[in-house]
Amino acid sequence: MATRDCHPLNKSNAHFASPKGPSLSDRLENYSTWIEARISNGYWPYARNLATPPEPTAKIAYTGRTAHKGINLAVQDYLALSTHPEIKEAAISATRDFGVHSAGSAMLLGNNPLSLQLEAALSDLLHLDHILLFPTGWAAGYGTVTGLIRDYDHIVMDQLAHACLQGGAAAATKNVHRYRHLDVAHAAEILGRIRSTDTQNAILVIAEGVYSMDSDSPDLAALHASCREFRATLLVDVAHDLGCLGDGTGQIGMQGMLGKVDIVMGAFSKTFASNGGFVATSDPRIKRYLQWFANPHTFSNALSPVQCAVVIKAISVIRSQEGETRRRGLLHASTFFRARLRQHGLETLGSPSAIVPVMLGKDAFAREASKAVADSGTFVNLVEFPAVGLGAARFRCQLMATHTDEQLVQAAQDIYDAVLSAGSKLNRRSDQTDAQISVLDG
């Protein structure tokens, strides 16, 4: 059994974020011991592996355990396109025509006719003329921010923006200002303050279409208006909503902002069945500049022909009647599952999207609940610091268009049972959490 110092319920990643000591590896000893204690006591729901395609039921193996089959709410394939027969066929045909790998950076000879076709398809979807492709969504976010912003410029970003944007901001400038989550008035106040002393340098405002841990969305028109007022540029990351919300154009389309946002950045990995990312803009100068100055575009191998073919086909499905039907399926699944969880007295965050966050609270409680759910027939993701704030751990359930009501009823029951089981285990401890108490009372 672990010593109290490395007890698997007692610490968080925050305790290990600044290791000290001259040996880069020796100073990781405590962290390794803590993780080993988590694994051997069943509190390590990370780095699992998927032994089947990412379908609504799947076989998944926890570290050190054999794979078992269950209801899968833990993968990112929102419209269930990864296993779509025509999309798989597109991948096979691209392999035959072009081989399996890109031949270099997009700036050298990494592009192929499919890259250009993909740029055209994205441009048409987003009503923005200029597209730049990246090997991952992360690269698109980090590369765009670091490519455009210099140390004398400013970044005004939602405090919950994704790690690729936060990391890009931290690497680009010390002038990073975070506004309260979704609070456009706060963003405007910060913009006003910056412009009152600095009229010379640029400001990039960063938001997301749907926030990945909270499933909520900002008022994009209001944010855009503030950007115009203070001569700032708006970047919106649409990783979690493009393709799967509204008519397929995500929150930007739903909010009447198609073609109006200065820079749209996204990832193919949630809805478009492939790794990869992009930046879209109406300004050709931004694309031209980023081709050289967005390092992950310039100095990393381009998307492979297979990835391009998959995303092109995914876009065509997304824009068809079938895409509409799949989006309706996803929205139904999300609304239905949220209602079911609430009937159990569980707290869900945000509004319907592919993401359903189930609030747990403190890490100890969340880890107990996660351990209990691992023994059930349902797979979910536990999210704890640094992916969310300390004490704000949650299950992040990610739905697919093809989940059935029956599967979701069972999954909600399994989550509820796991939360109850965690509650009764921790009831004997003095550090009960608010979430636990409210569930037990409810």
Ligand SMILES: Cc1ncc(COP(=O)(O)O)c(C=O)c1O
């Ligand atoms: C909001 C957001 N942006 C960007 C990314 C990065 O995308 P990818 O995983 O495709 O690199 C993610 C993925 O987690 C995300 O949630």
